[in-house]
Every structure is written in structure tokens, then in C-alpha cells.
Amino acid sequence: MALSGLVKRFGEKVAVDRLDLVVPTGSFYGLVGPNGAGKTTTLSMATGLLRPDAGTATIHGVDVWAHPVEAKAMIGNLADGVKLFDRLTGEQLVTYTGMMFGLSRDEIGQRTADLLRIMDLGEAAGTPVVDYSAGMTKKIALACALVHAPRLLVLDEPFESVDPVSAANIEDILRGYTQGGGTVIVSSHSMDLVQRMCDHVAVIGAGRLLAAGTVDEVRGGESLQDRFVELVGGRHHTEGPEWLRRS
Template identity: 65%
Template sequence: MASEARLASEARSAAEAKLTAESKLTAEALVTAVLPTALPSVTPDRPAAAPRPKKRKPVAVIERATVELADPLAPVVVRASGLVKRFGPTTAVSGVDLEVRAGSFYGIVGPNGAGKTTTLSMITGLLRPNAGSIHVHGIDVWAKPVQAKRLIGVLPDRLRLFDRLTGAQLLYYSGTLRGLDNRAVRERSADLAAAFGLEDALNRLVADYSAGMTKKIALACAMIHSPRVLVLDEPFESVDPVSAVNVTEILQKYVASGGTVLLSSHGMDLIQRVCDHVAIIVQGTVLASGTIAEVRGSATLEERFIELAGGRKVAEGMEWLHSFSD
């Protein structure tokens, strides 16, 4: 009898221990599936010896030696027609027309206050135009905003990020917001972190990032759902030269694979070096657009830009600057 009682007691203890372990595992899995608080690793948990199902290709391994023109017969994936935006008595954008074809690396340049950011904000559905229309892959951005925005990845001007999240959490949030499952988010986060050189920073708060790192994590968030079109407002601002080269390679590989990039920048050399098409916007109006060769003619892109923007200003009446205060 004593032996049977002891065996029954041991069986009950084993069952209770198993139930406790299963309950704990379920609770941990639930918390992880919603939003991990620490995210010590952005790769899925697997046994150490388990083989990976397949080797993922890195995000950026190919650099185009020369700028290749987009196929002139490729479909127009971004079409802006007659865009107008007014802020009170000020007209920021006045009748802008743009056509960006699939597989194009399209640059927009212009002086400060020319209307570049306002134009990109209207194209991405962040700012409603007073007149005109925008279509992305044939979808009216303002008539069907949800369908259109699924196709777009956006890096806006004056970044507003949830900077009290870590880099890993911000990527996780961006991926799940776009409908990706847990495994896809973690795998893509790992790829993007490696490509942008952010592995060591993923577990730090975004608020503690430098300006360049903030720009890179924001770009990674814009790319995580693999959009058909990337709209980037000053993507290289505050980014160091080494990181800029890396980001350029990533975008070039994206375009070579059929993606489309529409970006604004003040760097004429960069636009001339990586873009196949360009539009020059001055005072809310497109003054020239086409291939880089068509727009610049026999001059450099910078010289053509200065010519269209009104030429160089001659500094006069500042003789006081030449008399030093000491």
C-alpha cells in the first residue's frame, strides 16, 4: 500500500511539473508574439544544431558600374498630374507633372522652399493636394489610399519615429503594421540590420541614435515590407560617406530587381551619379525633366540647376565682414 501511494504521489508531482512548464511556455510565446520588450535577437529562436531551411540572399551585394536608363517602354508606376498645393495665400506647388517608370532611379532637385517635400508628401498620401491627381501603379492615391499605400515605402522629411522603442522593436512594429508574420519580420529585420550596419544598435533606444543611424533605421522600416516604390526625402542627409555608399548599393540592387526609387536630394553629384532621370523644381514648378543627359545638356547637372534656379547671387554691401572685430 505504501509503495502504491508513493508511486501515485510521484505521478501527480510529475504531471503538475509538466503542466506548469507548458503554461509558462505558452505565456512566453504569447508575449513574444505580441511585441517583445527586449528582443535580444531579431532572428527566430531555433536549436543551436538545427540547420537553416535555406540561405537568404543579402540585401545588397551588387553595385552597378554605370547608371542604366530605365526601360522607356516600362509602365508608368508613379503619375502626378497638375498637382497644386496652397498654404493660405502661399502657393507651394503649382501644377507639377511627373511620370516615373518602373525600374527607374528618379531624382528631384531644387532649392530650399522649391516644393520638393510638399510634392513628395502629396504623392505618398501624407498631404492632400488642392488640385491634381496621383496614381501609383494605376491606383488613385486619394481615392483608394489603403491599396496605394501598400505599394509604397516612405522616408519622410523631418523624421517622426517612436524613439522610445529600440531599433529592433521599431522594425518589428513596422513589419507587423504592414501585415508580415512574426518569422518574416524577424528574418527581414536581421537582413536589414546587417545591410545597414545596425546590428550592435538594435537593442538601444532609437532616441539614443545619431542622426545618421536614425535615418538608416527609418529607411530600413520603409523597406521591410518590400514595397514596389520607395519615396525618399533627403535619404542621405546626415549620413556619413561610408554609410551613404552602402545605402546607395542597397537602393541600386533594389532598382536592378525591378523596384522604383523616387528621391529628393541637394547633392547634385549624387543625383548625377546614381539617378537615370531627374526633375528640377523651382518655385513649385517643374522647369526641366527627363534623363540626366537630356536635362544637363552640355553642362553639368549643377550648372544647369544654377542656371534654372536664377544663377549665382553676387554678395555686395558686406564690407563690414572684412573688418575683423579684434
């Protein structure tokens, strides 16, 4: 995926400011930044959910906005805050998503069964998604993003509200996906997760790209957490007010 000169304004606020980024095919790419940095806005423009004011986004050479149908067929998207058809059961929702991508009935049945099993949602397959917990909802949304075997998987906070066992299973699935040639972009606030899972990382602050490269290149011998704080600023070196200390 290649992003070039992406710009997005909301009124007077510039949410993304001429952002350039190249994500190598087959990489596990982390996108990190403080709240309001422009991560979700960037990913929304990159995947065809939000039209940029300027700039381009291409996936395997296909312009996302000039050829949206072709581009979106290559994307599996777990977007933050996008509402699911939650009156469907989990099984129906994954099946419906597979139908939208033109899969055959046999393919849909097998893939849905496989995804429900590896997400530990087999017992909840017949339960309406509206009755799922936050973690279960995240997992069924990920199953929908995977059902058509996309070439690029874009995940916005994929482990939020997910229990540790399910998170470990999802990590295994994603590692296998990248080893098979797929590309993962994950947006996360967890530096430990990004440092553990990702081979590349980009740091975004105030809508601008502050650093990008392999994880080792970006952290430069420090922990990713410390390097991140250096780049984005805002850390207050203080013990806090006197009234919070009991000694």
C-alpha cells in the same frame, strides 16, 4: 508613378502649382530644387501624407487618395521631419513596421535581421531609437521603409547626416533595388549625388516643374549643378564685399 495637376496652397502661398510628372517604373529618379521649391510638399501629396487641393497621384495605376490603403502598401517612405516611435528599440521599430504591413512573424524576423545587418545597426538593435545619432536614425527609418519590400521607395534627403561608409552601403542597396524592378525617387540638395546615382531628374522651382527627363537630357552637356542654377536663378556673380578680401 504619375502626378497630374497637383496643387497645394498654404494660405496665400501656392507651394505646388499644377505640377505634372511621370516617373518610369524601375528608374532611379532625382527630385531637385532650392529650399522652399515644393519638393517635400510634392512628395507628401504623392505618397498620401498631405491631401492636394487639386490634381491626382497614381502608383501603378492606383489612385493614392481614392484607394489609400492599396496605394500605401506599395510605398516605402522616408519622409523629412516625420517623427518615429523612438521609445522603441531599433529592432522593435522595424518589427512593428513589418507587422503594420501584415508580414508573417517569420518574414519579419528574417527581414529585420537582414536590414539591421546591412545598415550596420546590429550592435544598436536593442538600443532605444531616441538614443540614436542623426545618421543612425536616418538608417533605421530607411530600414522601416524597406521592410515590406515596396514597389516604390520615396526618400527625402536620405543621405543627410549619414557617414560615408554607410552612405556607400545604402547606395549599393538602392542600386540592387532598382535593378530588381523597384523604383526610387530621391529628393536631395546634392547635385553630385543625383548626377552619380540617378538616371532621371526633375528640377522644381517655386512649385513648378522647370525641367524633367534623363539626367543627360536635363543637363544638356553642362554639369547638373550649372544647369540647375541656370533654371532656378539666384546666383550672384560677385567676389563679395571688400572687407572679406585680405589681399
